[in-house]
Amino acid sequence: MSQQNYNWKRFWCPRSGNISLRDGGYLDDPNTEWGKACNPDLVSLEEFTDFPCLILLGEPGIGKTNELEKLKKYTEKTICESNKVLILNLRSFTNLREDLFKDETFINWLKGSHHLYLFLDSLDEGLLSIKNLAIGLVDEFKKPQYQSHINRLHLRLTCRTFVFPAILEDGLKAFWGEDNFAL
Structure with missing residues (x-):
């Protein structure tokens, strides 16, 4: 069966x-005056890009991965050249420390002064293969070596x-504060 991509x-x-x-x-188009009045809470993904921590939640098959890829491409076009982008698929992770925190791009960000846009x-x-993945992310980011750099990290997660x-x-x-977090 071929996969349709709309x-x-x-x-x-x-x-x-x-x-x-x-x-x-049916959804009224939120880009129209009437649609915006009916659905004032709806926004395009590009309108979320200013949040340092962005979580995209949704049901299976609705296009979260496609949207994350579009956001990555948009980010690559709009960020300054010295900033970096790292995209990882958590479903193939076997060890959080090895797969993320020892990644060369991540280590270079930690040593540098540039911003890192981390797409997970x-x-x-990922939780199916690493049971403590969520708490592992929290515990790792709590460490002092990351806390002093968190203002240069932009997390996007699905x-x-x-x-x-x-x-x-x-x-x-x-880590990021309520005002810098979008879910």
């Missing part, structure tokens, strides 16, 4: 927001809504 304009809603499907289950896809699938661990949400909010 190049639809997607809109995202903060977890605390609301979505109105008043027109027989498929947290839900996960299925139901699987996203509260401990990770709380930890990431503590």
